[in-house]
Amino acid sequence: MILRSATRPVAHAMSPIICTVDIVLLTLQRGMLHVALLKRDHAPFAGVLALPGGYVHAAEDADARDAAERTLREKTGIVSPYLEQLATFSGLARDPRGWSLSVTYYALVPDDVIAAANRPEVVLVAIDKLRGLPFDHQQIIATAVQRVRDKSAYSSLPVYLCGKCFTLPQLQSVYEAILGEPINKVSFRRKIDELDILEPIEGALEAGKAHRPAQMYRLKPRYGQHLSLTNRALNARS
Amino acid sequence: MILRSATRPVAHAMSPIICTVDIVLLTLQRGMLHVALLKRDHAPFAGVLALPGGYVHAAEDADARDAAERTLREKTGIVSPYLEQLATFSGLARDPRGWSLSVTYYALVPDDVIAAANRPEVVLVAIDKLRGLPFDHQQIIATAVQRVRDKSAYSSLPVYLCGKCFTLPQLQSVYEAILGEPINKVSFRRKIDELDILEPIEGALEAGKAHRPAQMYRLKPRYGQHLSLTNRALNARS
DNA sequence: ACAATAGTGTCTCTTAGACAATATCGA
DNA sequence: TCGATATTGTCTAAGAGACACTATTGT
Numbered sequence: 001m002i003l004r005s006a007t008r009p010v011a012h013a014m015s016p017i018i019c020t021v022d023i024v025l026l027t028l029q030r031g032m033l034h035v036a037l038l039k040r041d042h043a044p045f046a047g048v049l050a051l052p053g054g055y056v057h058a059a060e061d062a063d064a065r066d067a068a069e070r071t072l073r074e075k076t077g078i079v080s081p082y083l084e085q086l087a088t089f090s091g092l093a094r095d096p097r098g099w100s101l102s103v104t105y106y107a108l109v110p111d112d113v114i115a116a117a118n119r120p121e122v123v124l125v126a127i128d129k130l131r132g133l134p135f136d137h138q139q140i141i142a143t144a145v146q147r148v149r150d151k152s153a154y155s156s157l158p159v160y161l162c163g164k165c166f167t168l169p170q171l172q173s174v175y176e177a178i179l180g181e182p183i184n185k186v187s188f189r190r191k192i193d194e195l196d197i198l199e200p201i202e203g204a205l206e207a208g209k210a211h212r213p214a215q216m217y218r219l220k221p222r223y224g225q226h227l228s229l230t231n232r233a234l235n236a237r238s
Numbered sequence: 239m240i241l242r243s244a245t246r247p248v249a250h251a252m253s254p255i256i257c258t259v260d261i262v263l264l265t266l267q268r269g270m271l272h273v274a275l276l277k278r279d280h281a282p283f284a285g286v287l288a289l290p291g292g293y294v295h296a297a298e299d300a301d302a303r304d305a306a307e308r309t310l311r312e313k314t315g316i317v318s319p320y321l322e323q324l325a326t327f328s329g330l331a332r333d334p335r336g337w338s339l340s341v342t343y344y345a346l347v348p349d350d351v352i353a354a355a356n357r358p359e360v361v362l363v364a365i366d367k368l369r370g371l372p373f374d375h376q377q378i379i380a381t382a383v384q385r386v387r388d389k390s391a392y393s394s395l396p397v398y399l400c401g402k403c404f405t406l407p408q409l410q411s412v413y414e415a416i417l418g419e420p421i422n423k424v425s426f427r428r429k430i431d432e433l434d435i436l437e438p439i440e441g442a443l444e445a446g447k448a449h450r451p452a453q454m455y456r457l458k459p460r461y462g463q464h465l466s467l468t469n470r471a472l473n474a475r476s
Numbered sequence: 477a478c479a480a481t482a483g484t485g486t487c488t489c490t491t492a493g494a495c496a497a498t499a500t501c502g503a
Numbered sequence: 504t505c506g507a508t509a510t511t512g513t514c515t516a517a518g519a520g521a522c523a524c525t526a527t528t529g530t
Contacts, residue, residue: 208502211500211502
């Protein structure tokens with residue numbers, strides 16, 4: 001027993017590994033993907049804009065997802081219906097405090113949810129205007145954006161960027177903003193129809209524009225949390 | 239400073255989080271996916287077959303991937319050309335020792351690589367014959383298999399299950415074993431041709447069979463590590 | 477010669493994209 | 504009525520799967 005513990009001591013006695021979660025909260029503003037950032041309270045990088053994140057609290061969090069939900073709620077006041085694990089970033093190099101490990105998650109919300117949370121300290125920055133982020137947050141965000149683009153081509157993921165109700169032309173422009181290219185209108189409607197996730201809101205039309213009003217739709221109740229997948233991409237290019 | 243440390247002490251002082259890596263090493267035997275397991279040396283679950291895994295050693299591992307490569311090499315003698323992060327599993331419930339976090343990776347190797355490592359303690363178990371695995375290893379393996387199936391439909395991933403050279407019919411049967419259904423021969427060859435990752439080995443034919451011999455191929459040198467992706471799935475079903 | 481599988485040509489059917497016709501609003 | 508965009512129908516082209524034909528081995 002003494003011998004064994006001398007050759008391989010248990011990890012938590014020997015390794016002060018810093019365990020954190022970071023959340024990439026994405027939304028769409030003026031047709032551009034934006035990420036929510038906050039000024040850091042403490043060193044290192046105090047005052048610098050960074051991803052909302054924090055330590056895993058083993059005493060209160062059931063698991064890392066719990067820690068991510070709690071951190072997002074505490075730091076931004078938002079509870080996101082869609083929150084998925086992205087990847088884990090780790091190593092000695094990424095944090096000056098020492099060997100660290102961050103389990104990262106990404107979330108998509110319509111931008112009125114961010115407005116409703118009413119936290120002026122939450123800053124939305126366009127994903128192509130990011131500068132001087134601390135740690136490896138730039139890489140984490142790039143990974144999240146890539147994941148969202150890849151998934152969007154094959155799934156209903158972008159509906160989480162829309163509000164409770166929306167028109168098909170609105171949804172199409174959300175897809176186009178994410179994929180970064182125009183989508184054929186007829187093909188798009190065929191795909192959405194195949195996904196079978198939307199239902200028209202009886203009698204609700206988008207009024208006020210100087211043209212034929214569009215039908216409003218909402219997500220079918222059973223698709224509140226999980227995605228629907230297509231067999232083929234919406235658009236072959238990427 | 240005292241006040242801050244009282245309200246939020248740093249994580250590694252307050253939280254004995256167990257940081258580990260686990261590797262899902264997959265191979266194909268007799269047309270079935272198998273996973274490499276080892277009998278655990280120590281408690282908990284001493285003597286039970288489990289995934290190769292171990293503590294992250296902050297002092298020697300540059301990051302979690304490094305820890306995974308080291309652990310795989312130490313426990314199985316194998317260095318896998320393809321090793322990718324799968325997901326991170328965490329929480330209080332998964333390990334009786336306490337709140338733990340495992341960054342998991344998956345690797346694909348041809349089964350002769352496992353034989354060449356000559357480690358009789360490495361046991362290959364068919365993925366549909368797994369029983370009584372400790373921790374959440376069953377779920378980790380299920381996640382890995384699902385990931386491999388999803389990726390295989392759109393990429394050259396299965397070539398890592400073949401040896402250095404192979405025929406197109408052999409490669410097709412590997413794809414079929416993973417996807418779990420027959421693939422149209424003409425479509426398959428069109429896809430592989432599009433991927434543009436293989437080159438014929440001049441004059442090398444698979445001899446010995448009572449029929450026309452097949453041309454042998456190898457992966458083009460530059461595709462040693464990374465995948466090639468298709469726009470459309472090999473097979474629409476899943 | 478025969479059985480068996482490799483490798484290739486070609487036809488058909490499905491599906492994505494182009495185009496266009498119709499519908500319905502505000503001005 | 505006109506301008507604008509929503510919605511739907513239909514044609515065309517690209518790609519996937521079916522089928523079949525030729526090629527080449529061992530027996």
